[in-house]
Amino acid sequence: MMKEGYKMLGNFIRQVDVRNTEGKEENLLGVSVQKKFIPSIANTVGTDFAKYKVVKRRQFTYIPDTSRRGDKIGIAFLEDYEEGLVSNVYTVFEVIDEKQMLPEYLMLWFSRPEFDRYARFKSHGSVREVMDWDEMCKVELPVPPINEQKKIVKAYKTITDRIALKQKINDNLLATSQAIFKSWFVDFQPFEGKCPYFWRNGCVEDIAEFYDSMRKPLSTLERTDMEKVYPYYGAVSIVDYVDDYLFDGEYLLVSEDGIYVVDENGHPLLQHITGKFWANNHAHILKGKAGFTEDSLYLFLANTNMAPIVTGAAQPKINQANLKSFPLVIPDSETLSKFNALIEPFFDQRLSNVAEIKELEALKELLLSQLTH
DSSP: OOOTTEEEGGGTEEEEOOBOTTOOOSOBEEEOTTSOEEEOOOOOTTOOGGGSEEEETTOEEEOSBOTTSTTOOOEEEOOSSSEEEEOTTSEEEEESOTTTOOHHHHHHHHHSHHHHHHHHHTOBOSSSOBOOHHHHHTOEEEOOOHHHHHHHHHHHHHHHHHHHHHHHHHHHHHHHHHHHHHHHHTSOGGGTTSOOTTOEEEEHHHHEEEOGGGOOOOOHHHHHTSOOOEEEEOSSSEEEEESOOSEEEEEEEEEOBSSOSBOTTSOBOEEEEEEEEEEOTTEEEEEEOTTOOHHHHHHHHHTSOOGGGOBOSSSOBOOHHHHHTOEEEEOOHHHHHHHHHHHHHHHHHHHHHHHHHHHHHHHHHHHHHGGGO
């Protein structure tokens, strides 16, 4: 029995099947599990582009095959381009009447984790599981008056715009800190363009304390029924949330293994974290020592080419022994103290912004969860 105020999605959407008859080859798009359009990475050698489907602004695309995308369904709403091309195995659709349903409101419904679980549950097939068009049309959702939909979308956009602003400010703060680092420790501008003779040769272990022994990986099964309170960090990002923590304070996480452990310049992938958190064994856990704060440690490591110590072809890795012994030139304590004082305000503001972003993300999730009410 359908809930009060709920309606069948099929009454509001229709499938669109426009083929690329002109044979265009630009703006090929894929769909990510983050529910965004992304540039396609498909091998197009020998491809018949006339078979591709055209998706236009304010239309949706979803990938019916849900079997290889973890717990998420690939679905996206086109806003950034007038049109793009997607694979002919994707399904393109649009809202029939925007006076009855806002596409942006519908995308909020698709963004809920509950919809991902629903899509997986409603997927069928022996070789690969598919959520077909009939199942999509059977989705039941609340459809409030259009003015109410607009208010909900506006509230959500206000939050996401604020998050984007804070992230842009943080990018600028980090860029400023990086420029100061380059001035001091690459170009040596405060020292007449030369590396002071009294600076010493050392290694990462001289400036960083390692806390790898405190790490403890948790399986997906172990995390399933946990209350989602504290972030659970992996090699490069938050993997999940758990009900307890191992660390409390300011730390630097250095990617140990994974698809990538360094960027295109050989610089290690870092996470600068503050607060209570849990970490698995795919990232080294560091704190600064010998006059190095987590801020200055971050900049020294972030500007060091560590590609030479990456091992493993199939699974790149920076092991602890190689990281500890990696050579560095270490400045004198007076210089380091002055540098710390110079960059501290930028990092303090970044961490403050990160805390606000976390609060805004929680508010965003709360708004999505209230769509059912």
